[in-house]
Amino acid sequence: MNRKLLAEFKYDLAPIVRGYNRRTLYLNVGTREITSKPVSEMMIEKFVGGKGFDLYLMWQGVKDDTKWNNPENEICISFGPLCGNTSYPGSGKSIVTTISPLTGIPVDCNVGGHFGPYAKFSGWDALEIQGKSAEEVIVYIDGDKGTVQIFTAPDEEINSHIFAEELIKEFADSPDKLQFVSVVSTGTAADHVNITCLNFSFWDKRRKVARLKQAGRGGTGTVFRDKGIKALVVKYSGLKVDTNNPVDLLTLQQTGLKLHKEIEAGDATQCRMHEVGTAHLMEVMNDYDLLPIRNFKYGQMPEAIGLHSREFTALFTQGMADGCWYGCSLSCCKAVDNFKPRTGPYKGQPVVVDGPEYETAAGCGSNIGIFDAKDVVEINFYCDTYGVDTISFGTSTAFVMECFENGILDLAKTGGLDLSWGNADAALELLHQMARGEGFGLTVGKGVRAMKAIFAKEYGADPAFLQDIGMEAKGLEYSQYMSKESLAQQGGYTLALKGPQHDEAWLIFMDMVNNHIPTFKDKAEALHYFPMFRTWFGLQGLCKLPWNDIEPANNAETSEPAKVPEHVQNYVDIYKAITGKPMDKIEMILQSERVYNFQKVFCMRMGKGRRIDDVPPYRAMGPVTEEEYLSRSERYDGQLKAKLNIDPIGKTTAEKMKITRDYREDQYQQLMDAVYERKGWTPEGVPTIEHLRKIGMDIPEVIEVVSRYL
Amino acid sequence: MKVLKTYPDKCIGCHSCESACANLYFKEDNAEKSCIVISTDFSPPAMNVCNQCQTCVAACPTMALTVNNQGVVMLNKSLCIGCLMCVAVCPTDSMRTCLGVHSPFKCIACGVCTKSCPTDAIKIVTE
Numbered sequence: 138m139n140r141k142l143l144a145e146f147k148y149d150l151a152p153i154v155r156g157y158n159r160r161t162l163y164l165n166v167g168t169r170e171i172t173s174k175p176v177s178e179m180m181i182e183k184f185v186g187g188k189g190f191d192l193y194l195m196w197q198g199v200k201d202d203t204k205w206n207n208p209e210n211e212i213c214i215s216f217g218p219l220c221g222n223t224s225y226p227g228s229g230k231s232i233v234t235t236i237s238p239l240t241g242i243p244v245d246c247n248v249g250g251h252f253g254p255y256a257k258f259s260g261w262d263a264l265e266i267q268g269k270s271a272e273e274v275i276v277y278i279d280g281d282k283g284t285v286q287i288f289t290a291p292d293e294e295i296n297s298h299i300f301a302e303e304l305i306k307e308f309a310d311s312p313d314k315l316q317f318v319s320v321v322s323t324g325t326a327a328d329h330v331n332i333t334c335l336n337f338s339f340w341d342k343r344r345k346v347a348r349l350k351q352a353g354r355g356g357t358g359t360v361f362r363d364k365g366i367k368a369l370v371v372k373y374s375g376l377k378v379d380t381n382n383p384v385d386l387l388t389l390q391q392t393g394l395k396l397h398k399e400i401e402a403g404d405a406t407q408c409r410m411h412e413v414g415t416a417h418l419m420e421v422m423n424d425y426d427l428l429p430i431r432n433f434k435y436g437q438m439p440e441a442i443g444l445h446s447r448e449f450t451a452l453f454t455q456g457m458a459d460g461c462w463y464g465c466s467l468s469c470c471k472a473v474d475n476f477k478p479r480t481g482p483y484k485g486q487p488v489v490v491d492g493p494e495y496e497t498a499a500g501c502g503s504n505i506g507i508f509d510a511k512d513v514v515e516i517n518f519y520c521d522t523y524g525v526d527t528i529s530f531g532t533s534t535a536f537v538m539e540c541f542e543n544g545i546l547d548l549a550k551t552g553g554l555d556l557s558w559g560n561a562d563a564a565l566e567l568l569h570q571m572a573r574g575e576g577f578g579l580t581v582g583k584g585v586r587a588m589k590a591i592f593a594k595e596y597g598a599d600p601a602f603l604q605d606i607g608m609e610a611k612g613l614e615y616s617q618y619m620s621k622e623s624l625a626q627q628g629g630y631t632l633a634l635k636g637p638q639h640d641e642a643w644l645i646f647m648d649m650v651n652n653h654i655p656t657f658k659d660k661a662e663a664l665h666y667f668p669m670f671r672t673w674f675g676l677q678g679l680c681k682l683p684w685n686d687i688e689p690a691n692n693a694e695t696s697e698p699a700k701v702p703e704h705v706q707n708y709v710d711i712y713k714a715i716t717g718k719p720m721d722k723i724e725m726i727l728q729s730e731r732v733y734n735f736q737k738v739f740c741m742r743m744g745k746g747r748r749i750d751d752v753p754p755y756r757a758m759g760p761v762t763e764e765e766y767l768s769r770s771e772r773y774d775g776q777l778k779a780k781l782n783i784d785p786i787g788k789t790t791a792e793k794m795k796i797t798r799d800y801r802e803d804q805y806q807q808l809m810d811a812v813y814e815r816k817g818w819t820p821e822g823v824p825t826i827e828h829l830r831k832i833g834m835d836i837p838e839v840i841e842v843v844s845r846y847l
Numbered sequence: 848m849k850v851l852k853t854y855p856d857k858c859i860g861c862h863s864c865e866s867a868c869a870n871l872y873f874k875e876d877n878a879e880k881s882c883i884v885i886s887t888d889f890s891p892p893a894m895n896v897c898n899q900c901q902t903c904v905a906a907c908p909t910m911a912l913t914v915n916n917q918g919v920v921m922l923n924k925s926l927c928i929g930c931l932m933c934v935a936v937c938p939t940d941s942m943r944t945c946l947g948v949h950s951p952f953k954c955i956a957c958g959v960c961t962k963s964c965p966t967d968a969i970k971i972v973t974e
Contacts, residue, residue, distance in 0.1 A: 458906055
């Protein structure tokens with residue numbers, strides 16, 4: 138490729154000390170400024186790393202009124218002190234943040250692949266990318282030489298499954314060293330729509346292809362392309378067991394080995410991550426009426442048998458070392474080999490498809506009425522290579538299919554696309570339109586919140602109905618679990634800072650199935666602890682899955698099995714083994730609480746993040762339509778009797794629905810009260826200065842923003 | 848396939864094989880660093896050594912473990928990143944690790960131990 142060098146920055150290579158480089162890389166693709174910034178003790182103490190560093194850097198870079206497409210918006214990618222160790226499963230995560238085009242507030246994504254560890258071992262604790270380039274560029278970090286370069290990018294193909302591979306081959310020293318290069322890219326859809334992602338590659342030595350993991354939520358790909366960036370490339374060839382320079386490698390290795398053995402012994406009978414990844418959940422969710430079907434109307438349908446995990450097991454190549462970072466024995470990133478799409482520009486060409494994972498199988502399958510696993514695989518492939526988020530695509534497509542069913546949309550409005558439930562051809566055509574930048578796909582690609590406004594304004598649709606069925610909060614589409622029967626999960630979704638993603642809290646089984654958190658106080662405690670505990674993964678550069686998608690054999694006998702105490706202790710142990718700093722399970726939560734509250738205040742600074750923004754659509758809470766109520770009338774009628782002491786006999790369905798709705802909405806309000814109090818926030822959802830002081834996040838800029846709302 | 852075959856009935860638990868192995872690979876007379884492990888807690892002694900089943904090969908994320916043309920599983924240390932996943936998956940606990948050694952190690956059927964065995968309790972065979 139004939140590239141012109143636009144800017145170059147040389148830096149000294151230095152070994153990492155106990156998980157930290159103590160410097161971050163600043164790049165302005167508009168002005169071509171490239172500099173190194175020191176990491177202060179304050180940053181480490183208060184922000185730890187990973188998402189904490191991202192948010193701290195972004196806070197300095199943006200203004201109160203910065204929009205996603207302003208030049209000062211940043212894309213930050215950070216890794217955390219534990220990131221890149223090759224001993225403990227799930228230790229290769231990057232955390233991406235930016236001001237989202239969907240929400241206008243910071244979004245954070247936790248993503249695998251080799252880019253993060255390699256960028257970290259190249260000498261950086263975080264990358265901070267700002268500005269907009271007038272011409273298309275790629276950024277290249279050579280961690281072997283100590284250079285950062287910005288090149289022109291005359292490349293024709295930017296769809297990730299091809300582009301990532303091309304760049305890996307271009308920048309690798311030789312054909313036998315492809316595994317030392319990793320690429321961040323997106324795809325053609327990111328030039329046109331907002332529901333986009335970034336792909337982080339890793340070279341699969343066995344398959345000899347670039348595999349792709351997604352920083353999926355919130356439109357990161359759109360910001361990337363708006364900045365004129367086609368790709369980030371990193372090369373690092375020196376990986377060893379001690380590259381992260383831990384203070385106690387023996388403990389780190391032995392703790393990792395303990396978990397490897399646990400996985401080897403237990404995975405086949407627990408979650409089967411090694412066999413089918415997170416798609417093992419499909420029938421479990423369907424059995425418990427939790428699998429989203431037809432835009433979250435139902436949680437169970439007989440047709441869902443078509444998406445049983447065995448269908449995916451049969452498609453996934455078995456027996457491969459499918460970890461997205463070295464040392465992950467959970468090996469959940471499954472792939473379909475030699476898949477031949479039946480539509481689109483790559484029709485008939487054999488490709489490797491990463492996934493589907495559960496979210497994709499549910500979002501691009503059952504939730505839009507598709508029950509053929511191969512259709513899901515094809516949607517998954519095109520989403521990834523075009524740079525589209527499978528979760529937002531699924532939820533947005535489900536929304537327009539329900540609008541089509543209700544007559545809000547018709548063939549004339551969709552440009553001839555028959556958006557009936559389960560029409561896989563139409564769903565795929567929406568995707569191709571997003572990639573081509575044309576047709577109704579452009580509307581769907583704006584996301585559910587924008588579509589609600591468009592359909593009300595242009596098509597005269599009832600805004601209240603659109604609000605009820607449009608599964609978004611804060612502008613972000615819901616991920617793929619039914620929360621109607623779990624009040625705690627309604628909070629888990631809707632109180633999540635970036636928008637309704639399950640990575641803060643997944644409490645459905647604790648709450649609905651096992652009834653372990655019956656009171657508001659119990660639920661509030663869970664909605665405090667779990668979001669804080671899970672935030673810790675994002676500070677350290679870790680994956681959540683090895684925490685509780687494998688459990689010690691005696692976990693059920695412990696006092697708090699939902700927390701998986703032995704694994705919590707593992708994290709304490711590996712943190713100490715790497716950083717040499719004191720740690721216990723209380724300090725873990727405190728580390729998270731500082732950053733969590735910082736992110737909360739950051740959202741407020743950008744205009745969201747208070748109680749008024751924490752409201753779910755009613756579809757997330759209960760039955761919107763008579764059809765939904767009647768489909769589970771025994772349950773809902775039973776609840777009227779048991780919870781409200783109201784006899785449903787003699788009442789119309791509409792009356793019963795109204796009573797149910799009033800009750801559930803009131804319950805949710807009470808939940809918010811309880812959670813805010815537990816988190817140290819006012820009833821309006823604003824962190825109190827006293828609480829910020831108590832947790833050590835009372836830095837002046839935070840206090841200044843909070844003071845505006847107190 | 849070339850493999851070190853064991854005959855526990857002949858083993859007298861003298862540990863000569865462990866010494867020979869550790870001395871060859873680690874220049875130390877340290878049974879912890881031997882690829883063959885003799886346990887005299889049992890009668891006859893338990894003799895643990897790699898049977899070249901190749902389970903570990905599929906688990907290795909960097910393809911540092913390969914099978915040579917004699918069917919022996921070999922570790923390329925320059926590719927090994929010390930994750931120890933091979934240790935966990937080994938069905939016979941014959942992929943070894945010990946204090947102070949970051950990479951795992953295993954029997955490569957070199958036969959040095961057989962020369963030290965006074966009772967012919969170990970033999971290199973081709974299966």
